[in-house]
Amino acid sequence: AQSVAQPEDQVNVAEGNPLTVKCTYSVSGNPYLFWYVQYPNRGLQFLLKYITGDNLVKGSYGFEAEFNKSQTSFHLKKPSALVSDSALYFCAVRDAGGSTLGRLYFGRGTQLTVWP
Amino acid sequence: DAGVTQSPTHLIKTRGQQVTLRCSPKSGHDTVSWYQQALGQGPQFIFQYYEEEERQRGNFPDRFSGHQYPNYSSELNVNALLLGDSALYLCASSLGPNAEATIYFGEGSWLTVV
Numbered sequence: 406a407q408s409v410a411q412p413e414d415q416v417n418v419a420e421g422n423p424l425t426v427k428c429t430y431s432v433s434g435n436p437y438l439f440w441y442v443q444y445p446n447r448g449l450q451f452l453l454k455y456i457t458g459d460n461l462v463k464g465s466y467g468f469e470a471e472f473n474k475s476q477t478s479f480h481l482k483k484p485s486a487l488v489s490d491s492a493l494y495f496c497a498v499r500d501a502g503g504s505t506l507g508r509l510y511f512g513r514g515t516q517l518t519v520w521p
Numbered sequence: 522d523a524g525v526t527q528s529p530t531h532l533i534k535t536r537g538q539q540v541t542l543r544c545s546p547k548s549g550h551d552t553v554s555w556y557q558q559a560l561g562q563g564p565q566f567i568f569q570y571y572e573e574e575e576r577q578r579g580n581f582p583d584r585f586s587g588h589q590y591p592n593y594s595s596e597l598n599v600n601a602l603l604l605g606d607s608a609l610y611l612c613a614s615s616l617g618p619n620a621e622a623t624i625y626f627g628e629g630s631w632l633t634v635v
Contacts, residue, residue, distance in 0.1 A: 446631075448626045509566065
């Protein structure tokens with residue numbers, strides 16, 4: 406069965422410091438991995454995705470994520486956090502093959518707070 | 522370039538009633554999916570439509586049904602509403618149902634069942 410775990414409900418960092426939001430996954434086949442951000446009372450905005458190729462993926466707003474197949478992880482990172490990065494972040498996985506290829510499986514989300 | 526648009530943005534229904542939510546996909550997209558996001562949870566997949574057919578379905582009862590029109594727009598219908606159906610309903614679109622396609626989400630429809 407496909408699943409995503411985001412082990413931290415909350416991450417707090419100071420502005421200007423690097424940030425990491427953790428994600429681990431489980432899929433039957435090859436994983437396609439995604440990060441989305443949700444601001445209060447809004448929908449989800451796409452940040453980045455890993456399909457194949459370079460394990461380090463760069464996305465919107467200076468975010469990047471590193472795919473680690475051996476650790477089944479896809480952690481979201483940013484070298485220097487901004488107060489405006491404060492939001493709810495979701496990791497999601499799609500199975501590259503099989504009968505469930507149409508759907509995204511989401512984690513529970515991690516609330517990121519960047520304080521000035 | 523218009524993104525995914527949904528209507529209505531907010532609505533309140535009484536238990537036992539029926540509701541219809543509407544979605545227009547991002548320009549050029551032909552595949553629409555619906556997700557339910559309960560408070561404090563990640564989105565849960567309801568179903569996906571492509572070529573006017575339901576292609577995938579998540580673990581939701583038959584009270585949840587949908588439709589896709591030839592212009593790719595879609596509706597989500599929920600019958601016999603329960604209090605537990607209160608949630609944010611997200612429509613998402615992509616170019617094709619293939620796994621590597623990026624899925625874009627709308628702002629959602631907030632449904633409150635009283």
